[in-house]
Amino acid sequence: MSDDLDLTPLRREVLDMIKASARPIKAYELLGLLSRRRGRVARAPTIYRTLDYLTRCGLIHRIESLNAYQACAHAPACPEHVFLICDDCGEVSEIESMDARIALEIASTARQFRAEQVSIEVHGACRACGTETPARAKKP
Amino acid sequence: MSDDLDLTPLRREVLDMIKASARPIKAYELLGLLSRRRGRVARAPTIYRTLDYLTRCGLIHRIESLNAYQACAHAPACPEHVFLICDDCGEVSEIESMDARIALEIASTARQFRAEQVSIEVHGACRACGTETPARAKKP
DNA sequence: TCGCACGTGTTATATTATAACATCACAAGC
DNA sequence: GCTTGTGATGTTATAATATAACACGTGCGA
Ligand SMILES: [Zn+2]
Ligand SMILES: [Zn+2]
Ligand SMILES: [Zn+2]
Ligand SMILES: [Zn+2]
Numbered sequence: 149m150s151d152d153l154d155l156t157p158l159r160r161e162v163l164d165m166i167k168a169s170a171r172p173i174k175a176y177e178l179l180g181l182l183s184r185r186r187g188r189v190a191r192a193p194t195i196y197r198t199l200d201y202l203t204r205c206g207l208i209h210r211i212e213s214l215n216a217y218q219a220c221a222h223a224p225a226c227p228e229h230v231f232l233i234c235d236d237c238g239e240v241s242e243i244e245s246m247d248a249r250i251a252l253e254i255a256s257t258a259r260q261f262r263a264e265q266v267s268i269e270v271h272g273a274c275r276a277c278g279t280e281t282p283a284r285a286k287k288p
Numbered sequence: 289m290s291d292d293l294d295l296t297p298l299r300r301e302v303l304d305m306i307k308a309s310a311r312p313i314k315a316y317e318l319l320g321l322l323s324r325r326r327g328r329v330a331r332a333p334t335i336y337r338t339l340d341y342l343t344r345c346g347l348i349h350r351i352e353s354l355n356a357y358q359a360c361a362h363a364p365a366c367p368e369h370v371f372l373i374c375d376d377c378g379e380v381s382e383i384e385s386m387d388a389r390i391a392l393e394i395a396s397t398a399r400q401f402r403a404e405q406v407s408i409e410v411h412g413a414c415r416a417c418g419t420e421t422p423a424r425a426k427k428p
Numbered sequence: 429t430c431g432c433a434c435g436t437g438t439t440a441t442a443t444t445a446t447a448a449c450a451t452c453a454c455a456a457g458c
Numbered sequence: 459g460c461t462t463g464t465g466a467t468g469t470t471a472t473a474a475t476a477t478a479a480c481a482c483g484t485g486c487g488a
Contacts, residue, residue: 156435175475191438196476198436212352213407215475230392232401243399247391252370252410255385260415261372267353269407270392275400296466315444331469336445338467355444355475430488437482444475451468458461 153205161185162198163219166208171238172216175199211240213269218242227266234274241274293345301325302338303359306348311378312356315339351380353409358382370408376417 155163165181166173175195182190199217202208206224208217211231220226221242228249232241248268256263272278295303305321306313315335322330339357342348346364348357351371360366361382368389372381388408396403412418 154435158436192476193438193478194436201435212409230395232396232399232403234401235404241399241401243395245391245395248388248395251385251387251391252408255370255383255388256372256410256412259372259381259383260418261374261381261410262413262418263372263410264375264412266411267407267409268392269352270396270401270403271406272396272404273402278400278402294466298467332445333447333469334467341466432486432488433484435482435484438480440478440480442475442477444473446473447471449469449471452466454464454466456461456463458459 153207158194159198159201162195163202163207166202166217167219169218172211172214172218172240174214174216178217209242211269212267213271214240230268230270232274233269233271234277235271236273236277239274293347298334299338299341302335303342303347306342306357307359309358312351312354312358312380314354314356318357349382351409352407353411354380367406370410372414373409373411374414374417375411376413379414381414 162178162182165178175192178199179190179192179195182195199208199210203210203217206220206226208219209226209229209231210217211233214233218231218240220229222229222244226242226244228244228246230243230245230248232243234240245268249266252266253263302318302322305318315332318339319330319332319335322335339348339350343350343357346360346366348359349366349369349371350357351373354373358371358380360369362369362384366382366384368384368386370383370385370388372383374380385408389406392406393403
């Protein structure tokens, strides 16, 4: 395991595609984009290996409840991140909550559980979607 | 949408299988168990619909990072749950952390995000696995 | 030069999940 | 009784997500 980045052309290309996406992006979407960019089909292992690498480096995060990936909003080290996921418009914002992290650290330690990786995903309605109508009226 | 439970035989059978499992259990594992119990194959939609129902009722939880399901440890209403997931032995314990929940509520509200469903999954090493050896030595 | 580590390509397949439609049982209303 | 609607379950097919296993090439140090 090395500490420094090895951003090969493939990894950089995939990272750029993820950064360019306004929403979390899925593995097979990236695969399609990559195939088109390069003029030949890219296969699943190519993209999954790259996503693994970028995730391990902390450059992107996987959003478990969406099976999708998003560039980290807070640089290469980001231990306190929380995703606010709007189920209406699909927007996901990454915030930091030191308080939540501390609470979890305390709760884990109390049970002698050594926390290594924390995933916090909050589903709901973002500001724009939540205020569309006072009391929950969706177009059918 | 009704408030009270409709635990049909299928739903009860699946719920019992989940409760009987010492670990989170996967949809296709349940499908296999169910097929054997009933002496004929059960198909995927049967189990997924049942899991949806039980999840919506709060009787079970889905663990997103494992694609697996576990019975709720805290009765039919459980808004503050956190999963401590041991990556060594696979044990998952469900705890409650009001503090984490409050921290997230505050952080969400500050961004005018209306939180509806929160998923907190902490991966790491449980007490038993974390103390096996002082500094991380796994059998190869 | 040789062997190794590692990134990538390729083939095949495993795992997870849903769409769409058929059937059945039960209950409300006639 | 019959009709009709509703919700649960069964069935068929397929979509979406992910990994195993092996091949190939390049660079690098022994
Ligand atoms: Zn981040
Ligand atoms: Zn929104
Ligand atoms: Zn619970
Ligand atoms: Zn353990």
